[in-house]
Amino acid sequence: xxxxxxxxxxxxxxxxxQPPPEYFESFLQxxxxxxxxxxxxxxAWRIGWDRICAFLGEHMPARIGxxxxxxxxxxxxGFASFNILETRPIEMVxxxxxxxxxxxxxxxxxxxxxxxxxQIQLPDPLPAMAPTTSFSTPRYVIGAQPASYDExxxxx
Amino acid sequence: MADAAPVNPDIELVARTQEGDARAFDxxxxxxxxxxxxxxxxxTSNHExxxxxxxxxxxxxxxxxxxxxxxxxxYTWIHSIAVNMTINFLKKRGRRFQMSLDDIDLNIQNDKxxxxxxxxxxxxxxxxxxxLQQKLNESMLKLSPEHRAxxxxxxxxxxxxxxxxxxxxxxxxTVRSRLFxxxxxxxxxxxxxxxx
Numbered sequence: 001x002x003x004x005x006x007x008x009x010x011x012x013x014x015x016x017x018q019p020p021p022e023y024f025e026s027f028l029q030x031x032x033x034x035x036x037x038x039x040x041x042x043x044a045w046r047i048g049w050d051r052i053c054a055f056l057g058e059h060m061p062a063r064i065g066x067x068x069x070x071x072x073x074x075x076x077x078g079f080a081s082f083n084i085l086e087t088r089p090i091e092m093v094x095x096x097x098x099x100x101x102x103x104x105x106x107x108x109x110x111x112x113x114x115x116x117x118x119q120i121q122l123p124d125p126l127p128a129m130a131p132t133t134s135f136s137t138p139r140y141v142i143g144a145q146p147a148s149y150d151e152x153x154x155x156x
Numbered sequence: 157m158a159d160a161a162p163v164n165p166d167i168e169l170v171a172r173t174q175e176g177d178a179r180a181f182d183x184x185x186x187x188x189x190x191x192x193x194x195x196x197x198x199x200t201s202n203h204e205x206x207x208x209x210x211x212x213x214x215x216x217x218x219x220x221x222x223x224x225x226x227x228x229x230x231y232t233w234i235h236s237i238a239v240n241m242t243i244n245f246l247k248k249r250g251r252r253f254q255m256s257l258d259d260i261d262l263n264i265q266n267d268k269x270x271x272x273x274x275x276x277x278x279x280x281x282x283x284x285x286x287x288l289q290q291k292l293n294e295s296m297l298k299l300s301p302e303h304r305a306x307x308x309x310x311x312x313x314x315x316x317x318x319x320x321x322x323x324x325x326x327x328x329x330t331v332r333s334r335l336f337x338x339x340x341x342x343x344x345x346x347x348x349x350x351x352x
Contacts, residue, residue, distance in 0.1 A: 007339050009273050010349055011311040014198055014292055016264040017257060027189050027210070028182060034211050035218070 166230040173221050181221070184230070185214050191313070192238050198308040199242045199301070201293040202256040209245055213238045228322060235323045239305050246301040255293055260285055283349065295345035303338040310335055 039047070138146030166187075172180035192213060197206035217234055224233060264270050264285075283291075296304055305324065309315045310331075321328045 004339050007342050007346065008311045009269060010288075010292065010346060011307065011342075012269055013260070013264065013273075013288060014296075014312050015194075016261040016267070016270075017197070017259070017289065018261045019193065019197075019203060019258045023207075024189055024193070027193075027207075028185050031185060031211055031214055032182075035215060038215070 164229065167226070170221065170224060170226070170230050173218075174224070181218055184234075188231075188234055192234065194313060195235065195238055195308055196242050197258065198296070198312050199239075199246065199304050201297055202253060203258055204256055205245070205249075205253070209242055210238075213241055216241070232319070232322050236325070239309075239323055243301040243305060246304075255290075255297075257289060257293060260289055288349070291346065291349070295342050298345060299338050299341060303334050303341070306331055306334040307338045307342070 138149055140147040166184065169180045169184050173184070189210065193206060193210055196209045196213070197203065200206050200209070213234070217237055220237075224230070228236075296307065299307065302324075306320060309320045309323070310317070315323075317328045317331045320331045324331065
């Protein structure tokens with residue numbers, strides 16, 4: 001305990017380390033100048049934003065603020081979902097007008113149920129595969145199946 | 157008629173600042189500059205660093221004062237800002253710096269405690285005051301920033317343990333433990349100036 005007191009007494013000497021007397025007089029002015037300089041260095045949008053925040057903070061009670069924020073979120077969510085629905089309309093397909101292939105299912109003779117055969121109407125599964133050029137025969141055939149009707153590039 | 161409870165003038169100055177009265181904050185700056193300067197200077201042992209840090213401390217306090225709700229006193233709040241900013245600064249600065257010490261006020265020769273110290277300790281009496289100052293600051297700088305903060309507030313500024321614990325946000329036990337450890341370290345560095 002005695003040692004602690006000795007240290008404390010020695011350290012009290014540091015209380016007498018003081019800046020020049022005029023330092024404290026000029027500190028406030030230096031602080032104000034520094035604040036002003038810092039304000040001038042800030043971008044205009046930041047100053048504007050700070051003022052808006054300060055204005056809203058002063059003039060808008062918390063309850064109104066929360067209400068407005070909640071409304072804004074709901075409106076944004078509604079707008080976003082409306083856009084999703086608008087960009088992906090449901091495609092209505094006129095089945096009657098689409099080209100069809102007739103598929104005839106011939107039942108084996110051993111399983112004759114008295115029908116000549118059932119006819120099933122199926123929509124054309126690959127309308128895009130129909131030849132779009134004047135060629136009636138495929139240009140390329142792979143494994144006995146037509147692969148392309150396109151003409152070869154002229155550079156060949 | 158019952159006496160009205162004394163009103164802390166800081167409360168009114170803070171309220172006026174929060175309402176946008178910058179002059180009220182100027183009054184707070186003038187009031188707290190000497191005390192906070194002492195805190196920051198004794199932790200950094202450098203006048204220029206202390207000055208720059210103090211400017212930053214008041215700038216931060218001004219920016220944050222709207223959020224000050226009075227859960228602690230303004231005194232505790234501004235001291236917390238100063239201590240935390242200084243500790244962060246010291247951790248960034250590391251060991252790369254030079255001491256820039258203020259002069260010792262010559263009124264120390266008339267100080268009762270200093271007279272007692274020099275009367276009872278021949279090493280202190282014989283040492284040059286500048287040499288003693290240099291040695292004290294070197295010893296302080298060997299402490300960690302957290303220990304230096306506690307020593308500055310307790311031994312140099314004379315704050316009670318309870319106030320220091322509020323400022324640092326730690327228990328009083330932690331404050332005492334840090335002081336104990338810091339004093340042991342300082343004794344080792346200042347052995348030559350022991351009184352007995």
